[in-house]
Amino acid sequence: MHKFRFLLVLAVLLVDGCGGGGDKGKFSEEELAGMPFAQREGLPGPSGGFVLAVGGETITTEEIITEQLLEYFGPIAQRSSLEQFKEQAGPQLEQIVLANVSDTLLRQRAKRQAGDNIDERLEKIVDREVRKFVARFGNDYAKAEEALKARGMDWKDFRKHQGKMILSQSYIASQLPEQTAVTYGELVDSYNEMKEQVFVRPAEITFRLIDIEVSKLEAGDANPSRLEQAKELANELVREIDSGRDFGELARRYSHGHRASFGGLWKPVQPESLAEPYDVLAREAERMEVGEAAGPIDAGGHIFIMKLEEKTAKTFEPFEEVQKEVEATIHIERRKKALDELNRKLVQKAVASEPERFVDYCLEEIYRISNR
Numbered sequence: 001m002h003k004f005r006f007l008l009v010l011a012v013l014l015v016d017g018c019g020g021g022g023d024k025g026k027f028s029e030e031e032l033a034g035m036p037f038a039q040r041e042g043l044p045g046p047s048g049g050f051v052l053a054v055g056g057e058t059i060t061t062e063e064i065i066t067e068q069l070l071e072y073f074g075p076i077a078q079r080s081s082l083e084q085f086k087e088q089a090g091p092q093l094e095q096i097v098l099a100n101v102s103d104t105l106l107r108q109r110a111k112r113q114a115g116d117n118i119d120e121r122l123e124k125i126v127d128r129e130v131r132k133f134v135a136r137f138g139n140d141y142a143k144a145e146e147a148l149k150a151r152g153m154d155w156k157d158f159r160k161h162q163g164k165m166i167l168s169q170s171y172i173a174s175q176l177p178e179q180t181a182v183t184y185g186e187l188v189d190s191y192n193e194m195k196e197q198v199f200v201r202p203a204e205i206t207f208r209l210i211d212i213e214v215s216k217l218e219a220g221d222a223n224p225s226r227l228e229q230a231k232e233l234a235n236e237l238v239r240e241i242d243s244g245r246d247f248g249e250l251a252r253r254y255s256h257g258h259r260a261s262f263g264g265l266w267k268p269v270q271p272e273s274l275a276e277p278y279d280v281l282a283r284e285a286e287r288m289e290v291g292e293a294a295g296p297i298d299a300g301g302h303i304f305i306m307k308l309e310e311k312t313a314k315t316f317e318p319f320e321e322v323q324k325e326v327e328a329t330i331h332i333e334r335r336k337k338a339l340d341e342l343n344r345k346l347v348q349k350a351v352a353s354e355p356e357r358f359v360d361y362c363l364e365e366i367y368r369i370s371n372r
Contacts, residue, residue: 052097052358054104064097064362067152070369077370086363093366094359101355102343107164110171122163129162130155175342182330190326191319199317205271205285206310208247208264210237210295211257212303234296234303241293247307268310277302285311 051058073093077085111118137143148158191199212234217226237250248263255264271282277299284294288308295305319326 050358050361052101052355054101054108057104057108059097059100059104059358061358061362061365064093064100065365065369069096070366073366074370077367082364082367085367086360089366090359090363093362094355097355097359097362103164103168106171107167110167113171113174114167118167122166125166126159126162129166130159133158172339172342175338177334177338179331179334182327186330187323187326188319190330191322194326194329195316199322201312201315201317202270202272203314204268204310204312205282205308206268207266207281207285208251208307208309209257209259209266209281210234210247210251210255210264210305211260212254212305213256214301214303216256230303231296231298234305237305238293238295241305241307247293264307265309280304281306 051060073085073089076088080088114121134141134144137147145155148154153161212230214226214230217229217233233254237254240250241247248265251257251260251264257264259266271285274282280297280299281304284297284306285308288294288306288311290308290311293305293307295303297304297306
């Protein structure tokens with residue numbers, strides 16, 4: 001079985017519903033829309049329900065087949081035969097069931113570890129969580145209740161969910177290793193791995209630009225082409241700049257660019273962010289010194305004259321300034337590795353419960369309900 005993280009699956013189900021992401025399956029929306037409605041006669045009928053036993057507890061079909069799940073799988077079921085639907089939805093539903101099994105096993109371990117009177121202590125903690133939730137709505141109980149309804153929950157569901165999460169989190173925390181010191185070598189290695197993505201200070205250039213757009217020039221009586229006019233104008237402007245004329249003044253008068261009214265001055269940009277036709281300016285800036293002007297530059301429909309105002313090379317934040325951040329990242333990665341190992345063990349237990357028949361029954365129920 002492919003590795004998966006049951007906590008992530010649960011988060012998607014509890015917060016966003018089943019439509020929040022995941023594999024889209026074998027059929028596109030266009031293919032589904034084009035399928036004829038399947039024969040609706042002889043569908044499997046209700047059989048009194050089915051449960052999955054997990055360590056003395058049971059998971060019912062009602063816990064799996066939620067409104068969100070029906071909203072997600074319903075359209076697929078309505079345009080598929082039962083076998084097509086099982087093939088399409090089966091892998092996703094299996095992961096949802098295994099996530100519930102893993103969650104149940106996790107809570108069972110947590111309760112065993114917590115010992116006697118855990119239910120009474122848990123109720124008090126849940127009471128505090130309820131008060132904190134209501135406080136978020138100005139202590140207006142009715143508004144808080146409306147917010148729960150919008151999530152498809154009532155107070156009983158909310159308390160049950162909070163109890164599950166508190167138990168799970170307490171057990172997970174107890175299973176994670178204590179933080180140990182990070183060596184200097186680990187810090188340096190992690191910094192070198194991270195710096196290109198996290199600690200980079202990109203190169204930047206600031207420049208003024210006279211942008212002569214060829215298509216915006218009018219053809220003269222002597223019938224020279226617009227391109228020839230653009231080149232003649234650009235050459236004349238370069239001579240004036242070389243003689244000491246103010247670049248910004250010329251840009252305001254002759255440039256067609258969007259920054260003409262600012263004397264052609266662009267805000268600082270990262271060279272690699274310049275799109276065509278302005279990407280040629282990034283290459284030109286590499287060869288220029290601050291204060292220099294370059295041009296005319298033919299850029300396919302544009303003639304550019306550029307003056308470099310500022311230029312900074314790509315650098316990295318010094319190790320000494322980000323050492324604490326690197327150390328925190330190492331601790332996070334260690335905890336993630338420990339969580340992955342805990343999840344792996346729980347998944348093995350979940351698989352050992354052999355939920356295939358339960359998954360198959362849930363698929364048939366979803367198909368039947370969606371096609372009533």
